[in-house]
Amino acid sequence: MKHLLFTLFSLCAFTAKAQAFKNPEPLFDPTPYGFSHASSVSTPGEFVYISGQSGGLGKEHTLSNDFREQTQVALKNIVTVLDSYTLKPENVMKITILIVDHSPEKLKIWNEEIRKVWKNKPFPASTLIPVPKLAIDGMLIEVDAIAFKAAK
16 A cells, blocks of 8 residues: 555656756857757657647637737637647747747847746747748747647
8 A cells, every 4th residue: 555655756856847947058048039058858748739829819810910919819829729738838938939021120029028927937948930921911929839738
């Protein structure tokens, strides 16, 4: 019985630490830019791959001409998909951001908006790719994500 209780306790402790985020000391601190250098998962569970979410609002996919609004909607769309798996932003291990006509101003907006969603949680690993155009005219940003849900 003791062995069974120890095994169950160990499994619970291990599952709670399934996700890790790293920013190795020799590299620059990426947290002011809204990402971590790496993330890993070390336990059984389910990976959730979220397709690129644009700044298109609702089923009509209404696109604002404003980059900030599209960024807010893209992040909201990511959260909506996460919610459907009963996951939260902190379950996201990796994101890729595609920004049309990337600029320092757009990067500043992205950093402000991701902080509102992730709050004080570790940022996921991240890649930002400047692009000249996205799939639909008027799309200014697209964000995809890989999330992890630990097995219970």
